[in-house]
Amino acid sequence: MAEQKPSKLSEIARTIRMSQIWKSIFRHNYQDTPRNRALMILSNVFLHLHPVKVRPASLKYRYTWGLGGLSFYLFLILTITGVFLMFYYRPTVEHAYWDMKDLRFVVSFGPLLRNMHRWAAHVMVFLVMFHMASVFYRSAYKTPREYNWVVGVILLLITFLLSFTGYLLPWDQLAIWAVTVGTNMAAATPILGAEGPFSLVTAENDARFILLGSKLVGQAGLLRFYVLHCVLLPLAFIILVSLHFWRVRKDEFSAVPLPPKEERAKGVRPEEWAKAHPEVLQQKVFTWPNLVSREFVSAVVLTAILTIWSVVAHAPLEELANPNKTPNPSKAPWYFVGLQELLVYFDPWIAGVALPTLILMGLIALPYVDKNPKGVGYYNFRDRKFAVGMFTYGLVLWFLLIFIGYYLRGPGWEIFMPWEPWDHFRPTSGVGLHNLPNWLGILLLGGYWGVGMVLPKLVSKDFTKKLGVGAIGYTVVMFFVLAMFFVPMKIILRNFFAVKYIVSFPAFNLNI
Ligand code: HEM
Structure with a gap:
């Protein structure tokens, strides 16, 4: 079978790739060999942030x-x-x-x-x-x-x-x-x-x-x-x-x-x-x-x-x-x-x-x-x-x-469903909220964090082992877990029990 003649376009491409200007920028030609595939990555400042393989x-x-x-x-x-x-x-x-x-x-x-x-x-x-x-x-x-x-x-x-x-x-x-x-x-x-x-x-x-x-x-x-x-x-x-x-x-x-x-x-x-x-x-x-x-x-x-x-x-x-x-x-x-x-x-x-x-x-x-x-x-x-x-x-x-x-x-x-028109005069839902007495608030907060810290260990003796952590790791994990669940707790306290602050120290701007 007669060998296929390279097209005009591929001739031009080849001439460009073999030119001195091209070779001065790209340090190898483009024959598809494993070595060139590696070189494509290694000799290019942008691509070499990739691994070769x-x-x-x-x-x-x-x-x-x-x-x-x-x-x-x-x-x-x-x-x-x-x-x-x-x-x-x-x-x-x-x-x-x-x-x-x-x-x-x-x-x-x-x-x-x-x-x-x-x-x-x-x-x-x-x-x-x-x-x-x-x-x-x-x-x-x-x-x-x-x-x-x-x-x-x-x-x-x-x-x-x-x-x-x-x-x-x-x-x-x-x-x-x-x-x-x-x-x-x-x-x-x-x-x-x-x-x-x-x-x-x-x-x-x-x-x-x-x-x-x-x-x-x-x-x-x-x-x-x-x-x-x-x-x-x-x-x-x-x-x-x-x-x-x-x-x-x-x-x-x-x-x-x-x-x-x-x-x-x-x-x-x-x-x-x-x-x-x-x-x-x-x-x-x-x-x-x-x-x-x-x-x-x-x-x-x-x-x-x-x-x-x-x-x-x-x-x-x-x-x-x-x-x-x-x-x-x-x-x-x-x-x-x-x-x-x-x-x-x-x-x-x-x-x-x-x-x-x-x-x-x-x-x-x-x-x-x-x-x-x-x-x-x-x-x-x-x-x-x-x-x-x-x-x-x-x-x-x-x-x-x-x-x-x-x-x-x-x-x-205020909450408006997407199909409800915005009523600028709707009475605010934030009225009638009250603060818990500080003694009760401190008790509740202390109870939440204290009980929360020990509860998993009480429920499952090998909880720490399952997590694969020591005492410090356990404390850190539980601290973040309790902080995450504290958010919906406060949402529930406000929406269902009309609680504004669990504890409040206005003199220090410290309200929780
Ligand atoms: C802000 C821009 C960021 C860019 C442009 C970026 C880009 C990339 C790229 C390109 C990869 C490799 C491919 C992939 O796994 O998708 C990667 C992997 C990775 N990224 Fe990011 N990243 C960004 C943010 C982050 C964030 C927010 C985290 C985690 C908090 C992160 C953690 C990682 C880790 C651990 C790997 C390795 C993944 C693996 O080997 O499978 N990156 N990143």
């Missing part, structure tokens, strides 16, 4: 759902669109809002730019949360990946802060009032906030003042948020995400091969199977093109979705910010609305400061107190019921509070 199990979409990679890709989209937005935006009270209007009506592709930036930010917050959940459910935070989980928790915090600081920049009613709700919580910080328990500061030098450069959201706050949003937080993100990727590469992807179906049916766990067949852990495929091509396809699909979304839906822009006209209700950005919802039940120092700090500390402590070695590298619920139960409960509570705050709260922060 990965286990086939880590290529499966339903293992990572591509969530980590897509979160990073969204960060890239946000950086590019953000830099273009900076060409047109001035962070001053006089100009900020009108620059937004110009972007909408005057600048070519301005709406696409702004919409894409806004929607990508929302999607990123969402995906990072789900990436964390997926890492949790496949136990990928256990040894040796504990530290990378902690880096991830800080990345989650930075993602929230990036989005929150950006929220103020359009300088419309939505922006300043959402940020007012958020930053008012800083004034409730214990010791360092003017309105917090045991305050040692005034409104002129407390935590809110440091954040805003003023007591109110104004020019100084806008500039601070702008610098945080465009310089400090992205820089911190880049440094930490590089560390995060580097550790993923060094610790290897956690995915382990699953046993064949018939073995699984017999209840054989992947770790047991891998122990019996150590060779399966050594089976690897090249990252180029197997993983890189999947990443590329995911990025293209996400870009397409975001582009269509940004063409059909405009990012919100309300009236010009007016510090004298408070919208009712004023809502925080959706990812913080759950905390705002908790303001119904707790003082701001608990809802806005103590609980978020506890959530972050609990997440950071997680890999160090969860000593159960089972389930690393695959979705396993059977062998880790306690951990899965607690994490899922926390996640559901978080999204439930967001749902109530975002969809069901109306004027006066």
Whole structure:
């Protein structure tokens, strides 16, 4: 059979690849040999954050759902669109809002730019949360990946802060009032906030003042948020995400091969199977093109979705910010609305400061107190019921509070069903609440924490052994578990027993 002649196009491609310019950039040609597949990764500054080879199990979409990679890709989209937005935006009270209007009506592709930036930010917050959940459910935070989980928790915090600081920049009613709700919580910080328990500061030098450069959201706050949003937080993100990727590469992807179906049916766990067949852990495929091509396809699909979304839906822009006209209700950005919802039940120092700090500390402590070695590298619920139960409960509570705050709260922060019209004159449901006498409150709180700490041990003698922790680990675990269940307890106390505070010390601004 006659040999097929190479097409004109492939001739041109070959000439380009053999040229001095091409070879000076890419240090090898593209014959598809195993050596070149390795070189593709090793000799490329961006790709070499990947390992050269990965286990086939880590290529499966339903293992990572591509969530980590897509979160990073969204960060890239946000950086590019953000830099273009900076060409047109001035962070001053006089100009900020009108620059937004110009972007909408005057600048070519301005709406696409702004919409894409806004929607990508929302999607990123969402995906990072789900990436964390997926890492949790496949136990990928256990040894040796504990530290990378902690880096991830800080990345989650930075993602929230990036989005929150950006929220103020359009300088419309939505922006300043959402940020007012958020930053008012800083004034409730214990010791360092003017309105917090045991305050040692005034409104002129407390935590809110440091954040805003003023007591109110104004020019100084806008500039601070702008610098945080465009310089400090992205820089911190880049440094930490590089560390995060580097550790993923060094610790290897956690995915382990699953046993064949018939073995699984017999209840054989992947770790047991891998122990019996150590060779399966050594089976690897090249990252180029197997993983890189999947990443590329995911990025293209996400870009397409975001582009269509940004063409059909405009990012919100309300009236010009007016510090004298408070919208009712004023809502925080959706990812913080759950905390705002908790303001119904707790003082701001608990809802806005103590609980978020506890959530972050609990997440950071997680890999160090969860000593159960089972389930690393695959979705396993059977062998880790306690951990899965607690994490899922926390996640559901978080999204439930967001749902109530975002969809069901109306004027006066009253509950309105989606089909009910907002009645601005509805009498407030907060009347008739009472405080428990302090002696009873202290007894109840002491009883809750005291009994709660020992109860699991009384019910099941080997509870600590089952958890695989010592006395300190047990105390830490129970502390966070009790803190998590304290939230619905307080909700029940208020809604069914009309209790406002369990204990109250107004002289110290300390009310629980
Ligand atoms: C904010 C942006 C973040 C980015 C861009 C990011 C990116 C990535 C990527 C690309 C991977 C490898 C692939 C994958 O497992 O999906 C990864 C893995 C990992 N991430 Fe993240 N991540 C972020 C946040 C977080 C958070 C919030 C946590 C947890 C609190 C976390 C913990 C981990 C861990 C433990 C791994 C290793 C997983 C494994 O080996 O299977 N990351 N991350």
